[in-house]
Structure formats: structure tokens, C-alpha cells
Amino acid sequence: MSKSKVLVVGGTGYIGKRIVKASLAQGHPTYVLMRRELGYEIEKVQMLLSFKQQGAQLIEGSFDDHQSLVDAVKQVDVVICTMSGVQFRSHNILLQLKLVDAIKEAGNIKRFLPSEFGIDPSRMGHTLIDYGNETFTDKMVVRKAIEDAKIPHTYISANCLAGYFVGNLSQLNNSLLPPKHRVSIYGDGNCKAVFLDEDDVATYTIMTIDDPRMLNKTLYLRPRKNILTHNQLVEKWEKLSDQKLEKLHISAQDFLASMKGVDDSAFQAALARIYHIYYEGCLMNFEITEGGEEATMLYPQVRYTLMDEYLQRYL
Ligand code: NDP
Numbered sequence: 001m002s003k004s005k006v007l008v009v010g011g012t013g014y015i016g017k018r019i020v021k022a023s024l025a026q027g028h029p030t031y032v033l034m035r036r037e038l039g040y041e042i043e044k045v046q047m048l049l050s051f052k053q054q055g056a057q058l059i060e061g062s063f064d065d066h067q068s069l070v071d072a073v074k075q076v077d078v079v080i081c082t083m084s085g086v087q088f089r090s091h092n093i094l095l096q097l098k099l100v101d102a103i104k105e106a107g108n109i110k111r112f113l114p115s116e117f118g119i120d121p122s123r124m125g126h127t128l129i130d131y132g133n134e135t136f137t138d139k140m141v142v143r144k145a146i147e148d149a150k151i152p153h154t155y156i157s158a159n160c161l162a163g164y165f166v167g168n169l170s171q172l173n174n175s176l177l178p179p180k181h182r183v184s185i186y187g188d189g190n191c192k193a194v195f196l197d198e199d200d201v202a203t204y205t206i207m208t209i210d211d212p213r214m215l216n217k218t219l220y221l222r223p224r225k226n227i228l229t230h231n232q233l234v235e236k237w238e239k240l241s242d243q244k245l246e247k248l249h250i251s252a253q254d255f256l257a258s259m260k261g262v263d264d265s266a267f268q269a270a271l272a273r274i275y276h277i278y279y280e281g282c283l284m285n286f287e288i289t290e291g292g293e294e295a296t297m298l299y300p301q302v303r304y305t306l307m308d309e310y311l312q313r314y315l
Contacts, residue, residue: 004077004110004210005029007059009099011051012044014089014163015117015198016082020051022202023080028209031076034058036065063095069102078209079103083115085135088266093138097145104149111209112153114142117201119273119282120157120218129276131259132269154208155218157292158201159194159283162310166195169234170278172270178237178314182246186255186278189231189247194222194283197305204295204302211298218292222284223304230278236308240315252279 006023010016011032023030034048052058059075061068073079081099084090096114103109121136122143146153160166168176169183204221208214228236238244250258252275259271276282288294296304 001210003028005031005075006078006080006206006209007031007033007072007076008080008082009033010082010084010115012047013082013084015115015161015201017047018198018202019080019082019205020056021054022199022206024051024055026203026206028078028206029076030056031059031072032056033061033072036060036062063098066098066102066105069099070106073099073102073106074108077109078111078113079109080113080205080209081115082117085115085118085139087132087135087269091134091138093135093142096142100142100145100149100151103151110152111215112146112151113156113205113209114139114146114153116155117158117161117205119159119276120155120220122218123282123286124276129256129259129272131265131272133272135269152215154214154216156201156205156208157218157220158196159221160196160277161198161201162195162305162307163198165193165277166233166307166310167314169237170230170274172267172274178241178311179245182248183234185234185247185249186230186274187252188249189234189278190229191278191281192227192229192284193233193277193281195226195228195233195307195310196221196223197310200302200304204299207299207302213293213298219295219298220288220292221295222288223296225306226304227284228307233307237311237314240308240311255279 006028008020011020032051038044048058059072061072081096083092083096085093121139124136171179208219262268
């Protein structure tokens with residue numbers, strides 16, 4: 001079977017650039033949307049040119065020009081969108097509705113993967129914390145549009161990406177680097193979370209696109225050795241760095257109280273994410289049912305990165 005042609009929309013982003021790399025590595029004819037609006041964003045333009053040097057094709061288009069999106073979509077079989085979805089960068093998830101309209105009109109797409117790559121939004125409807133929930137509600141609006149239009153799809157639930165959650169041991173101190181002396185531990189630190197190397201997320205994502213087992217399903221990334229408690233994550237760093245950190249346990253009540261005084265919505269959203277993951281245990285508090293599959297079970301041939309390996313780069 002020949003490999004599907006893939007269009008990546010949002011290819012210069014944190015996840016997007018890895019999706020482009022994985023798509024090329026797995027031998028897919030790979031296309032990347034090049035937005036006219038990039039203007040003088042030299043880093044992005046040069047990244048796009050480097051994709052071309054690596055074998056990708058650039059397709060010019062704009063979210064303000066519906067026909068350009070339809071024309072782009074018509075050239076491929078699969079569309080993967082990695083549109084920005086983090087509050088403190090730029091949150092644009094709903095822009096994808098324009099892409100959904102284009103895919104609907106083009107009518108040729110065999111699989112669409114919208115910008116998800118995090119906590120499964122369908123499981124976050126009844127959380128008590130309302131900060132930062134627009135990411136979940138917007139992702140659900142996009143899912144509804146996809147499903148209403150009967151577009152074949154796959155959703156990727158990637159859990160905690162290591163660059164945000166592992167390098168800084170999930171601290172909320174405006175840094176992505178490991179803390180030097182003390183570390184906040186959420187609750188008793190024993191709630192299970194799941195951590196992923198971003199490149200592994202991209203590898204698993206590309207493996208789904210021609211896989212009939214993943215049609216209209218959610219792929220949950222739960223590599224067994226990367227299911228760790230906060231305590232275990234901190235211990236890994238202490239062992240690697242050969243340094244003990246002072247632990248400050250924060251009760252759920254104190255954590256919630258600390259959220260009240262915050263008026264920066266991006267920071268509120270980050271706090272809420274930590275609360276969902278480390279106090280509510282939202283990543284591992286459900287079984288995967290028939291609408292989902294687990295990545296390492298479907299693709300045991302992938303050698304995923306362990307978090308001690310990931311942390312080496314911070315030494
Ligand atoms: P980025 O912030 O890196 O942005 C991705 C791309 O979106 C940009 O490079 C740009 O692509 C495109 N974009 C941004 N603004 C616009 C706009 N106004 N119009 C059109 N395109 C725009 O995104 P991330 O990679 O951080 O996020 C991708 C997904 O991953 C999101 O759904 C997010 O929620 C999720 N995520 C999950 C994390 C986790 O820990 N599980 C952590 C971080 C993100 P271009 O200029 O190339 O068109």
C-alpha cells in the first residue's frame with residue numbers, strides 16, 4: 001500500500017515541526033502549509049525552507065482565504081493540524097473550524113487529525129475548576145464540527161509533554177528548567193501522570209494515519225515506564241543530578257486557595273492543568289474503552305524515550 005500524502009497545518013510550531021520530521025522519516029509525501037501572513041518571521045520562514053530541503057513540499061495558503069485551504073487540502077490524503085493551543089503562547093484552536101469547512105468542501109480527505117495532543121477534552125466536562133477550560137471546550141467544538149461533517153478522524157491524547165512537565169519537574173515558577181534547591185510537591189505526590197518525549201508523540205501520531213484500527217478513534221499515549229507519580233519524577237532527577245531537593249508539599253486546599261489571587265488567565269490555566277493532573281489524576285483515572293486504543297499496545301515496535309533519558313539533557 002502506498003503511503004498517504006500528509007499536509008501539516010501549523011508545521012512551524014512546537015509539536016508541528018516534529019510531526020513534519022516524523023512524517024518524512026516514515027516515508028510519507030509531506031506537505032506543509034506556508035501562511036502568507038508570516039511576514040518577517042524569519043525563524044519560521046527559514047524553518048519552512050529547511051523542511052523543503054529535507055524533502056517536504058510547501059503549499060502557500062491562508063486561513064483568511066477559504067479557497068486556498070480547499071486547494072491545499074485537495075492535494076493530499078491526510079491533514080494533521082497542530083494549531084497553537086496553549087494560553088500563554090497564542091490560543092487559536094477555533095480557527096480550525098475554517099480548516100474543517102475546507103476539508104468538508106474538498107471531500108477527499110481520508111483522515112483528519114485536529115490539534116489535540118493533550119488531555120482528552122471529552123473527559124474534562126465536569127471538572128470543578130473553570131480556569132483554562134476554553135482549551136477543552138474549543139477542542140470539543142472542533143470535534144463536533146468534524147463528526148457532524150462525517151470527516152474520518154483520529155484524536156491524539158498525548159498526556160504531559162516532557163518539555164513542559166518534566167524538565168522543570170512540573171514547577172510553576174516561570175521556568176522550564178529544573179529547580180536548584182527546593183521543589184513543590186502536589187499533595188502527597190503519589191498521583192499517577194504520564195510523560196512523553198515530543199518526538200515520540202509525533203512518531204505515534206504518524207503511525208495512526210494509515211492504520212484502519214485508528215479510524216474515528218482516540219489514541220491514548222500511556223507508555224508503561226513513563227507512568228510516574230510526581231515523587232517518582234523528582235526522584236529520577238535527584239538521582240541523575242546527585243542532589244537532594246527540599247520538598248514542600250502543597251495540599252489541595254492550599255493550591256486552590258493560591259489560584260484565587262491570580263488574575264493572569266494564562267497562569268490560571270497552567271495552575272488548573274497542574275490541579276487536574278496531580279490532584280484529580282485526570283490522565284489515569286479512566287480505562288480506555290472501545291472508542292480508544294493505547295499507543296504502545298498498537299505499536300510495540302517503537303522504542304519510546306524514558307524520562308531519565310529525557311532528563312539527561314538538563315544536567
Ligand atoms: P504553537 O504555539 O507552537 O503553534 C503552532 C502553530 O500554530 C504555529 O507555529 C503556527 O503555525 C500556527 N498558528 C499560530 N497562530 C496562528 C494563527 N493566528 N493563524 C494560523 N496559524 C497559527 O502550538 P503547540 O505546538 O504548542 O500546540 C499544538 C497542540 O498541542 C495544541 O492543541 C496544544 O493544546 C497541544 N499542547 C499539548 C501539550 C501537552 O503537554 N500535552 C503542551 C503544548 C501544547 P504556522 O505559522 O506554521 O502556520
